[in-house]
Amino acid sequence: MTVKILKQASTAETIARLAAIVGERHVLTGAADMAGFLREPRELFVGEAACVVKPGSTAEVAAIARLCHETSTPLVPQGGNTGLVGGQTSRTPDSIVLWLGRLQAVREIDVSSNTMIVEAGVTLSRAQDEASRVGRLFPLSLASEGSCTIGGNLATNAGGTAVIAYGGARRLANGLEVVLADGRILSNLSKLAKDNTGYDLNDLFIGSEGTLGIITAAVLKLYPKPRAVETALIGLASPAKAVALLNLALDHAGGEVTTFELIPRIGLDFVFAHAPGARDPLARAHAWYVLLELSSQSRQGLGERLLDLLSAAADQGLVEDAAIAASENQRAAFWRLRELLPEVQKHEGGSIKHDVSVAIADVPVFLNEVERAVSAAMPGARMVPFGHLGDGNIHCNVSQPIGADKAVFLSRWDEINSIVHGIVAQHHGSISAEHGIGQLKRDLLPQVKDKVAMEVMRALKATLDPNNILNPGKVL
Numbered sequence: 001m002t003v004k005i006l007k008q009a010s011t012a013e014t015i016a017r018l019a020a021i022v023g024e025r026h027v028l029t030g031a032a033d034m035a036g037f038l039r040e041p042r043e044l045f046v047g048e049a050a051c052v053v054k055p056g057s058t059a060e061v062a063a064i065a066r067l068c069h070e071t072s073t074p075l076v077p078q079g080g081n082t083g084l085v086g087g088q089t090s091r092t093p094d095s096i097v098l099w100l101g102r103l104q105a106v107r108e109i110d111v112s113s114n115t116m117i118v119e120a121g122v123t124l125s126r127a128q129d130e131a132s133r134v135g136r137l138f139p140l141s142l143a144s145e146g147s148c149t150i151g152g153n154l155a156t157n158a159g160g161t162a163v164i165a166y167g168g169a170r171r172l173a174n175g176l177e178v179v180l181a182d183g184r185i186l187s188n189l190s191k192l193a194k195d196n197t198g199y200d201l202n203d204l205f206i207g208s209e210g211t212l213g214i215i216t217a218a219v220l221k222l223y224p225k226p227r228a229v230e231t232a233l234i235g236l237a238s239p240a241k242a243v244a245l246l247n248l249a250l251d252h253a254g255g256e257v258t259t260f261e262l263i264p265r266i267g268l269d270f271v272f273a274h275a276p277g278a279r280d281p282l283a284r285a286h287a288w289y290v291l292l293e294l295s296s297q298s299r300q301g302l303g304e305r306l307l308d309l310l311s312a313a314a315d316q317g318l319v320e321d322a323a324i325a326a327s328e329n330q331r332a333a334f335w336r337l338r339e340l341l342p343e344v345q346k347h348e349g350g351s352i353k354h355d356v357s358v359a360i361a362d363v364p365v366f367l368n369e370v371e372r373a374v375s376a377a378m379p380g381a382r383m384v385p386f387g388h389l390g391d392g393n394i395h396c397n398v399s400q401p402i403g404a405d406k407a408v409f410l411s412r413w414d415e416i417n418s419i420v421h422g423i424v425a426q427h428h429g430s431i432s433a434e435h436g437i438g439q440l441k442r443d444l445l446p447q448v449k450d451k452v453a454m455e456v457m458r459a460l461k462a463t464l465d466p467n468n469i470l471n472p473g474k475v476l
């Protein structure tokens with residue numbers, strides 16, 4: 001899609017007023033300058049915009065919102081542009097892309113309160129580093145953590161690999177600063193663990209994908225930094241065995257279980273084929289794998305607990321083999337196998353991707369049903385389901401049959417979606433576990449969401465954004 005730039009006087013006047021707010025060098029209007037802000041990572045959506053504006057403070061964000069509210073100009077918030085459902089991609093040529101990457105301040109770190117106040121443009125990896133610097137842990141962890149931002153993480157209620165122990169982004173924020181559609185600033189940067197004074201407005205904006213307000217800063221929860229971490233890659237026969245292993249791990253180690261990732265053999269085969277230097281830590285191939293990590297505040301005993309767990313699992317016939325990381329380099333190598341799974345699928349042709357969740361106990365049956373149904377509809381299609389078994393979130397991806405035409409395969413996206421999401425519905429699951437709704441699943445939402453819930457969501461949108469300027473065409 002060709003980027004279009006409006007030439008109408010009203011748009012030119014709006015751009016001039018934006019430049020007066022943030023400075024001319026922080027307003028981009030050229031097609032080449034804007035291109036990187038208008039394409040999302042999978043290139044399923046390529047947007048249009050009048051300009052990209054880069055505010056440097058909450059006050060500037062508020063001034064921009066007031067201007068857009070006054071002129072009914074669509075305003076599309078964007079952080080690291082790593083979202084996978086098109087929520088950060090503008091849809092119309094009169095839109096303003098609001099890039100929040102200049103909001104970079106770490107305003108405060110309070111070790112006693114175990115909180116940190118950061119602005120929306122701080123990357124997730126920097127937030128992790130700032131916490132680590134004072135002996136604390138910010139546990140949100142995503143493959144894109146080097147480029148995704150805290151504002152985007154909260155706007156999408158990001159999940160990741162540590163949800164089993166710490167919860168998603170929603171559980172990791174005590175307070176927010178939010179610019180509303182009319183430019184008012186909602187300041188709720190509370191560090192309090194308890195505050196029972198009316199509606200929880202933080203939860204209203206977390207996960208709203210910038211459709212109700214623009215998150216400009218947040219109070220993040222910190223945790224004691226683990227003194228010991230043990231990591232194992234475990235080979236086993238089936239997802240049912242993996243679920244049994246999860247229950248055993250929780251019985252043995254409880255809250256020390258901080259990662260429990262399910263990986264199919266085909267996923268590792270893709271990694272070994274397309275990632276130089278990646279190697280199999282186990283002596284032979286297994287149908288399925290679990291990446292298990294335990295973390296503890298005690299320096300002693302965690303390794304023994306992991307060995308006891310694996311011994312008990314072997315006695316019960318749950319595991320076939322396991323490798324325990326003996327060094328930080330080995331641990332990183334194990335994690336690399338998991339983190340490369342989304343990337344290496346590109347080398348195998350088209351991939352129809354799903355971000356779904358079902359009850360943990362239902363995962364084995366769900367995966368069996370999906371494989372049978374997809375294989376019947378598309379013989380030769382290769383299922384590559386992986387993800388966060390510890391919280392029931394599976395990226396139930398489908399790679400094209402070997403030798404198939406990629407375009408023809410991808411043309412059946414809606415058909416395969418319908419099959420997978422239909423089975424999700426039968427198990428009372430969710431069509432979006434952690435990626436959000438954005439544009440990709442907007443039209444699916446009314447089909448799976450309670451009718452009254454949709455009415456309440458629309459009422460909230462109409463109340464907080466009566467001119468429909470905040471990220472229009474997303475979620476609702």
